[in-house]
Amino acid sequence: MLDRARADHGDVAAAAAELRIKLVPHADALQRTEDLVRRLDARVRTAQEAGDLSAFNKVYRRYRLSATAAGQPVMNYVTARSRLRQAIADTAAGKAPGPGIIKRVFEGA
Numbered sequence: 001m002l003d004r005a006r007a008d009h010g011d012v013a014a015a016a017a018e019l020r021i022k023l024v025p026h027a028d029a030l031q032r033t034e035d036l037v038r039r040l041d042a043r044v045r046t047a048q049e050a051g052d053l054s055a056f057n058k059v060y061r062r063y064r065l066s067a068t069a070a071g072q073p074v075m076n077y078v079t080a081r082s083r084l085r086q087a088i089a090d091t092a093a094g095k096a097p098g099p100g101i102i103k104r105v106f107e108g109a
Contacts, residue, residue: 040092044085056084056102063106075109 016023024032047053060080067074075083083105090096096104 036092037089040085040089044081044088056080056105059102059106063109067109075106080105080109 013023044053060077063080064074084102087096087101087104091101
């Protein structure tokens with residue numbers, strides 16, 4: 001879009017309209033993002049409290065035991081949960097495919 005705007009003398013609004021992209025004020029975009037992050041955090045917390053993260057916890061335990069047995073450094077649980085949250089957010093935002101969310105948490109760990 002920016003390339004098109006540059007070609008049109010810097011008219012971002014015209015470029016967005018031509019590409020059928022809705023522009024929103026920056027403050028509104030930030031507010032929406034903060035709202036979505038709060039909702040995501042609440043859902044992860046609810047899932048944890050309900051025991052719905054048991055599959056993730058089992059994978060983390062296997063990873064931790066395997067890494068320890070191999071003498072490799074182990075990612076702590078807080079970091080793993082943070083990576084899980086990021087993987088879920090990426091999937092929800094369409095940045096990553098849905099399958100393999102838990103696998104992505106431990107890639108490169």
